[in-house]
Amino acid sequence: MTHPPPPGAPRARIPGPQQPPPPYPRIRAGLWRRCLGGGLALWALTALVTYVTGGTTLLPTLILLGGFLVPVTFVLWAYERHSRDLGVSAILGCFLTGGTLGVLGASVMEYHLLHPSPWMFAGAGLIEEAAKVGALVFVLRRLPAIRGMRAGLVLGATVGFGFAALEGSGHAFDAALSADGVDLRALLETEILRGVPAPLGHGLWTAIAGGILLAHRRPNGRFRLGGRVVGACLGVSLLHAVWDFTPGIALWMVAHLAGPGLDRQLFAGGYTAGTTAAQSHLFTVCSVGGLVLVSLPGIAWVRALTRRDPSWRNTP
Numbered sequence: 001m002t003h004p005p006p007p008g009a010p011r012a013r014i015p016g017p018q019q020p021p022p023p024y025p026r027i028r029a030g031l032w033r034r035c036l037g038g039g040l041a042l043w044a045l046t047a048l049v050t051y052v053t054g055g056t057t058l059l060p061t062l063i064l065l066g067g068f069l070v071p072v073t074f075v076l077w078a079y080e081r082h083s084r085d086l087g088v089s090a091i092l093g094c095f096l097t098g099g100t101l102g103v104l105g106a107s108v109m110e111y112h113l114l115h116p117s118p119w120m121f122a123g124a125g126l127i128e129e130a131a132k133v134g135a136l137v138f139v140l141r142r143l144p145a146i147r148g149m150r151a152g153l154v155l156g157a158t159v160g161f162g163f164a165a166l167e168g169s170g171h172a173f174d175a176a177l178s179a180d181g182v183d184l185r186a187l188l189e190t191e192i193l194r195g196v197p198a199p200l201g202h203g204l205w206t207a208i209a210g211g212i213l214l215a216h217r218r219p220n221g222r223f224r225l226g227g228r229v230v231g232a233c234l235g236v237s238l239l240h241a242v243w244d245f246t247p248g249i250a251l252w253m254v255a256h257l258a259g260p261g262l263d264r265q266l267f268a269g270g271y272t273a274g275t276t277a278a279q280s281h282l283f284t285v286c287s288v289g290g291l292v293l294v295s296l297p298g299i300a301w302v303r304a305l306t307r308r309d310p311s312w313r314n315t316p
Helices: 029-052 059-082 086-115 120-140 149-177 184-195 203-216 227-257 280-307
Strands: none
Touching: 029 059, 029 184, 059 086, 059 149, 059 184, 059 280, 086 120, 086 149, 120 149, 120 203, 120 227, 149 184, 149 280, 203 227, 203 280, 227 280
16 A cells, blocks of 8 residues: 655656667768778787687688778768768678678679670679669668669668678688688688679679669659669679689780780689699789779769769768
């Protein structure tokens, strides 16, 4: 049995409705720099410990750090500079869900549709870019308010970086496996060669396609696959194909400049074979130089898109 409070005592307050949850925390300025510096230090330390101990326990850590470091850094930079209004959920959804769906879709289609041939690079570029654009559409299908060139560039790049992180980790795992056991040197070389140019590859191509796709999205959220969207997808697929074919072109150049001639069997399996020790340096120079040249049209394309978009110019 409860007794009434004595006269003059303060009345107990009836709890009112709870306050709405706070918004997503804002990422502090410069977090991408700390992520890059700290991630590089952890990656190098993990590689050193793996080399000294000779064990395999840290291989998953090494593969994931090397595969995700550059993509995550650029996503943080894009979010900090250009997409705080999009929200963390859209960024994470595009990076994780979009990247995973893109890799799964591309793997299934390439397995059933592609066969070893010189045209394999064109088919791979078309399939992978279509899979990434499809993944972007799937993630944003219930977010009709997200549209416009700036949102498309940022979220398209995010899907591309998620794809690059997962694909690069898979290639690093394949490189580590050899008949003599774990090849740590091949793993590290693969992560460096795939991680450093990642912003000029998958992230750049899907940013272009995503920007044009969302720039033509209807106010009700429906996607329009008009001539410009299809043309953008075909254009980035062509850039992707030339990018994939660049190591083969570099190998062809090396065979003519520093070798006995071109061995046509180098292209028989749809990929390039390794070079000899004497040709490795020239091969690296030709490959890196070729990739830089291939990336220039994509960079110019993105710059042209941002110059025509007023929302991008007004972004601080």
